[in-house]
Amino acid sequence: MNRVWSRNAVSIWRNxxxxxxxxxxxxxxxxxxxxxxxxxxxSVVQKQVREKVRERVIPPGGLLALNTLAxxxxxxxxxxxxGRGIGSGKGKTAGRGHKGQKARNGRSPRLGFEGGxxxxxxxxxxxxxxxxxMNTFQEVNLTTIAELAKEGRIDTSQLITMKALxxxxxxxxxxxxxxxxxxxxxxxxxxxxxxxxxxVSERAKAAIEAAGGSVxxxxxNHLGLKALLTPEWFEKKGRLLPKPARPAPRLRERVDAxxxxxxxxxxxxxxxxxxxx
Amino acid sequence: xxxxxxxLWASARSEAARRCVDQASLxxxxxxxxxxxxxxxxxxxxxxxxxGQLKDVEVKVTNFQSEDKGLATLAxxxxxxxxxxxxxxxxxxWQLAKRRQGTASTKGIHEVSxxxxxxxxxxxxxxxxxxxxxxxxxxxxxxxxxxxxxxHEIGLQKQVRRLGLKVALSxxxxxxxxxxxxxxxxxxxKTREMERLIADIEGxxxxxxxDDAETVNESLCRATGNLHYVNVLPAxxxxxxxxxQHDTLVMSVxxxxxxxxxxxxxxxx
Numbered sequence: 001m002n003r004v005w006s007r008n009a010v011s012i013w014r015n016x017x018x019x020x021x022x023x024x025x026x027x028x029x030x031x032x033x034x035x036x037x038x039x040x041x042x043s044v045v046q047k048q049v050r051e052k053v054r055e056r057v058i059p060p061g062g063l064l065a066l067n068t069l070a071x072x073x074x075x076x077x078x079x080x081x082x083g084r085g086i087g088s089g090k091g092k093t094a095g096r097g098h099k100g101q102k103a104r105n106g107r108s109p110r111l112g113f114e115g116g117x118x119x120x121x122x123x124x125x126x127x128x129x130x131x132x133x134m135n136t137f138q139e140v141n142l143t144t145i146a147e148l149a150k151e152g153r154i155d156t157s158q159l160i161t162m163k164a165l166x167x168x169x170x171x172x173x174x175x176x177x178x179x180x181x182x183x184x185x186x187x188x189x190x191x192x193x194x195x196x197x198x199x200v201s202e203r204a205k206a207a208i209e210a211a212g213g214s215v216x217x218x219x220x221n222h223l224g225l226k227a228l229l230t231p232e233w234f235e236k237k238g239r240l241l242p243k244p245a246r247p248a249p250r251l252r253e254r255v256d257a258x259x260x261x262x263x264x265x266x267x268x269x270x271x272x273x274x275x276x277x
Numbered sequence: 278x279x280x281x282x283x284x285l286w287a288s289a290r291s292e293a294a295r296r297c298v299d300q301a302s303l304x305x306x307x308x309x310x311x312x313x314x315x316x317x318x319x320x321x322x323x324x325x326x327x328x329g330q331l332k333d334v335e336v337k338v339t340n341f342q343s344e345d346k347g348l349a350t351l352a353x354x355x356x357x358x359x360x361x362x363x364x365x366x367x368x369x370x371w372q373l374a375k376r377r378q379g380t381a382s383t384k385g386i387h388e389v390s391x392x393x394x395x396x397x398x399x400x401x402x403x404x405x406x407x408x409x410x411x412x413x414x415x416x417x418x419x420x421x422x423x424x425x426x427x428x429h430e431i432g433l434q435k436q437v438r439r440l441g442l443k444v445a446l447s448x449x450x451x452x453x454x455x456x457x458x459x460x461x462x463x464x465x466x467k468t469r470e471m472e473r474l475i476a477d478i479e480g481x482x483x484x485x486x487x488d489d490a491e492t493v494n495e496s497l498c499r500a501t502g503n504l505h506y507v508n509v510l511p512a513x514x515x516x517x518x519x520x521x522q523h524d525t526l527v528m529s530v531x532x533x534x535x536x537x538x539x540x541x542x543x544x545x546x
Contacts, residue, residue, distance in 0.1 A: 055323035063324075063448040066521050069366040 133250075135177040137199055142207060143185030144170050145193070160195040162220075163263035166229050175229065178220060183207060194267040199254070216268055218259035219247040227261050324451040329359030334450055336457050338530060341474045346459040349530050352537045356450045358443045368441030368517045371433040383423030386411055435544045443540060445520040454480075456527045461488050461509075463500040471500040475507055478525060482506060485523035487515050489531025512536055 061068065082094035096103045112119050145165075148154045153168040162179050165171055171179065178198025186203050192212035200208075200215045208215050220228055227234060227241045234241055244258045257268055331353040338346040351357070391411040399406050413421045449455040456478065463471055475484060483506045488494045493509045501507040510519060512528075512535035520526055528536075 054326040056326055056328075058322040058324055058452055062452055062454070062524060063360050064362060064365050064445060064521055066369070069362050069369060069521075071366045072363045075363065 135198075137178050137180035138171050138175050139182050140165060140170050140179055140197070141182045141184035142189045142204055145181075145195075146185060146189060146191060149191055156191050156193055158194075159265060159267045160193055161228070161263045162197060162225075163228050165197075175225070177222070178225060181205075181215065196259070196264075196267075214267065216257055217255045218257050219245070219251060219255040220259040221245040224259055224261060228259065228263055231262050322452070324453075328451045329357060329447070332357050336450075336455070338457050338459050340458050340460060341464055343477065349457050349533065351450065351457075351533060352541070355443050355537050355540050356446050356455075358440070358447045360448050360451065361440070361444050364437060364441050365444050365517060365521070367433060368438055369521065371431055371438070372516065372518045374429045374431045377429040379427050379429050381424035382426050383420040385421075385423070386413070386419035389417070389419045391417070439540055439544070441517045442515070442520075442536075445517045446526075446536070449520065449526045454525045456525065457533060458527055458529050461486055461494055461497055461527065461529045461532075463494075463497050466496055466500050468500055468503050471507070472504060475504070478527075481525040483523040484508070484525040484527055485510060485519055487512055487526065487528045487532040487536075489529050489535050512539075 059065065059068070080090060081088060082090045083092075085091050093103065102108045109115070112121060114120075145154065145160075148168045148170055149156045154160060154164060154170075158164070162171070165179060166175075180199040180201070181195070181197045181204045182201050183203030183206075186207035189207045190211050191208075193208055194214055195208065196216045196218045198220070199217055205215050223242050224245050231241060241261050244261050246258055247255055333353040334351040334356050335348050336351060338349045340346060386409065389411045391409075393409055393411075396407045396410050397404055411418045413419050446455070464474075465471075475481060478484065486497065486501070486507065486509045488497065488509065489512050491511065491513070493511050497509055501509060508519070508523065512532040515532070515536060
């Protein structure tokens with residue numbers, strides 16, 4: 001009894017009414033507490049409906065009334081107003097410091113100008129050089145190839161050329177001189193691939209050959225690489241595909257074969273067409 | 278304790294008896310209110326919370342005479358995207374900024390007609406020093422920092438523009454304010470007839486009719502030309518601001534297919 005009385009009077013009335021229903025003749029008492037037998041049933045039904053399909057109210061002007069449209073709060077910054085009083089914190093000097101060329105209107109001196117003193121970039125002697133013969137290769141790891149093969153984006157039964165890698169999305173947009181295959185994921189690599197790339201690391205080569213595949217280092221010059229990767233460009237321009245270029249003498253040691261055009265479907269014969277001349 | 282309960286009970290009984298009498302009169306007054314046409318509780322319009330799940334929508338196809346013409350399926354990724362007022366706001370700002378003509382123009386000090394001669398000596402005349410009679414402080418002088426013809430356009434990503442249109446269409450679907458017609462060819466060329474047909478569309482004050490033809494339907498234009506609250510656009514011209522200016526959107530099935538095609542075409546980068 002004590003436990004029951006600890007609840008408020010209204011809840012007790014409600015229990016009483018629900019238990020007795022309208023039969024005891026006190027149903028009109030419901031208007032006092034706002035809950036009668038019939039109304040409570042109705043509210044239960046409404047609650048069930050509400051739980052099933054929650055409904056959101058459409059405002060009178062529609063969901064997208066022109067006068068209520070607004071961007072998300074905080075999506076636009078207020079512009080800092082300079083020189084508008086002490087309270088603004090950007091009042092007197094407006095963030096420009098005291099006096100001098102940079103405090104004035106118009107242009108301030110160029111970047112690196114030190115007021116006429118020999119600037120740092122001229123004080124220090126030149127160093128280094130740019131290697132015009134340097135080749136920059138896009139790096140592709142064995143993990144990437146394994147993942148793409150797993151997703152079915154590379155057909156491992158076919159010869160994998162750089163074109164196939166590009167179509168599979170393994171190469172980025174910054175392709176310069178070709179693709180170098182690197183050995184990340186070499187321990188777990190088990191695909192017997194036939195693959196043609198510009199360069200290959202020793203570890204990657206060993207992993208592929210251990211898995212029963214073969215790697216060929218093929219030479220493409222810039223034009224040849226373009227013809228390999230985007231033959232549609234030549235078609236659009238109404239040009240013929242170029243002939244494959246031979247590697248320069250200094251590169252002969254580094255490649256196995258001349259790259260073929262257009263993108264070949266079958267691997268090179270095992271006794272490969274040497275790059276002897 | 279028991280005494281308290283009994284007292285409460287007794288007071289409730291007497292109250293109940295009073296209420297019993299009151300209820301009949303209350304009911305009467307409520308009924309008369311109903312008859313008079315003002316309902317006691319305003320009916321709120323709602324839309325389901327599962328809106329915006331990119332699910333295809335089935336809609337009834339009708340025509341101007343509200344005849345049943347079967348069903349049509351609206352692509353979910355166009356007509357059931359989440360309602361994003363912020364995106365629509367950006368698109369509307371972009372549209373309004375873009376359409377500004379930007380021809381407001383004033384004359385600077387080098388453009389105002391008049392001599393560039395110094396009006397008087399710098400010193401000794403007893404008058405204020407001036408370099409020109411066409412400075413901004415003079416009557417007939419130049420305007421400083423005035424408007425010059427320019428483009429007021431602001432940039433907006435194509436993806437956002439597209440999303441805006443999808444949201445606008447989806448909101449009309451959610452509100453039940455998208456009517457799909459099998460054809461927007463009007464039954465007659467009479468404006469009076471058209472007026473009646475538009476008035477029959479429920480809850481419609483201003484309507485945008487979208488046709489799938491390359492140019493707008495000639496007869497529809499003639500029938501609705503004098504109704505300021507009815508506007509007609511080809512599917513090609515459908516845009517967010519026009520949708521928002523009208524409370525109801527009427528589209529032909531062909532127009533729907535065109536819009537879907539337009540919004541499904543990959544963005545040309």
